[in-house]
Amino acid sequence: MESNKYALSIPLVLAFFTAFCFAGNIPEWVVNPAEDSAELIYGVGEGESLNTATKSALEYIAGKLVTSIESQLTMQTSAVNDRVDSRVQSKLRSQIGNTLISGYDIDVSDKSGKRYFVRVKVDRQKLFESNNKALQNALAFLSQYLGDNTTMSVMQVLKQERMLNKSLREAQQKAYVVQALAGSSQVAASQQKINQYQQVLTNKLNDLVVYVEASQDLQPLARQLVERLSDEGVRATTRKPSGKSPRVVLQGRFNKTVRFEQKYVVANTSIDVYDEFSNTLSSRQLRIDGQAYMSHESAITAAINKASQELAEDGVAESLGLL
Incomplete structure (x- = not known):
């Protein structure tokens, strides 16, 4: 219709x-x-x-x-x-x-x-040339991330997801104009690449699982971050995958003190993010602290919840450097 x-x-x-x-x-x-x-x-x-x-x-x-x-x-x-x-x-x-x-x-x-x-x-000729040039430029950009010989990590693809989808739409649009002007044979190879890149992007994002590992004291924080990442559309787990996977590594240990019957804890924490090839994507330091009257365990729970909330303010994926 x-x-x-x-x-x-x-x-x-x-x-x-x-x-x-x-x-x-x-x-x-x-x-x-x-x-x-x-x-x-x-x-x-x-x-x-x-x-x-x-x-x-x-x-x-x-x-x-x-x-x-x-x-x-x-x-x-x-x-x-x-x-x-x-x-x-x-x-x-x-x-x-x-x-x-x-x-x-x-x-x-x-x-x-x-x-x-x-x-x-x-x-006609100018319209063909301008659209064909734009088509080839879009395909060249897509090839950097999704081509057969790409060296880009899945995390780099994730960071560029919005731009890659935009380039796929633009490439398809330009391909149709070129096809209308010069026939389907003129864009057959380009159309095949568009379909291939779309499938590669879909597969990469579907297969992406971020492994969040943590030292003993910070494992509760790791579990909270996994939940928050999942809510943001990024699959994550605290269980070590069998194959290569991007990693978020939390390292830190709580120091415990008591002042006027108040229980205090503090952990100077490092957060390092690696791609599936173990290349460092980002590193940051985070001071995690909390206090409670009942016990140090309660203070640790308060500290973990506060740190999780702080990381979630701008989105956990962005705060960790995944996006």
């Missing part, structure tokens, strides 16, 4: 202009749009301002590009937050329109009453 709507958009626009022609002085170049050539693509639009008319003309061209590849568009299924969302890829029509914003010229414009009319033209 979505695809049919886009396929019908161009004749509907023309029908609107033809009908509107009887109510006002509509330019001939609107009623009878210029035919596309091997070099140029034309689009006409109307609106209450020059900007809205131009946007309408760009959407007109975007509709042409989508129509040229809609027979190759298929239903795409993507998992989002543990639910499956099925969508039609031709919804990229609006995104394709966005790629035209900086690559068009207003060929002619006119005003009739309160309505503006615009014809824009887009150079």
Whole structure:
């Protein structure tokens, strides 16, 4: 249904202009749009301002590009937050329109009453070159983190997750524009890489488990951090994995004192984060202290809870240097 709507958009626009022609002085170049050539693509639009008319003309061209590849568009299924969302890829029509914003010229414009009319033209070769260059740049960035020869750790991938997903979306968007202009064979290799990088990213993040190990006194803190990391979407465990895994190492020991019947504890703690190759990602020092009237054990519990809360203020993953 979505695809049919886009396929019908161009004749509907023309029908609107033809009908509107009887109510006002509509330019001939609107009623009878210029035919596309091997070099140029034309689009006409109307609106209450020059900007809205131009946007309408760009959407007109975007509709042409989508129509040229809609027979190759298929239903795409993507998992989002543990639910499956099925969508039609031709919804990229609006995104394709966005790629035209900086690559068009207003060929002619006119005003009739309160309505503006615009014809824009887009150079096919320039549009192809700019989008193909952007596609290759996006793939080059993705290759650094997700390619076959990458030396990036899974933690570096995690830190760049948002940027990697953005680059995947941009690469797919540019690939569709290139496909619309030059055919599917022109982007077959690039599309294969996009699919590969998407799968690699998904697998890396699904397989990621952070091992939080701690000295004896700080094991309660390690367990709390595991729970908080899980709440933030980062899988973690206090059980040593069988294979290579990123590690958070907590080292410290509580010193116990008594003053005026008040029990005090303090531990000068080091927090070191390593990737799965044992390379240091971050290091920090944390003073963990607490007090209680009942016992040193109660003071330790208070100290652990306070430290856990402090680390959670900006997010545990960020506080530990995981993100």
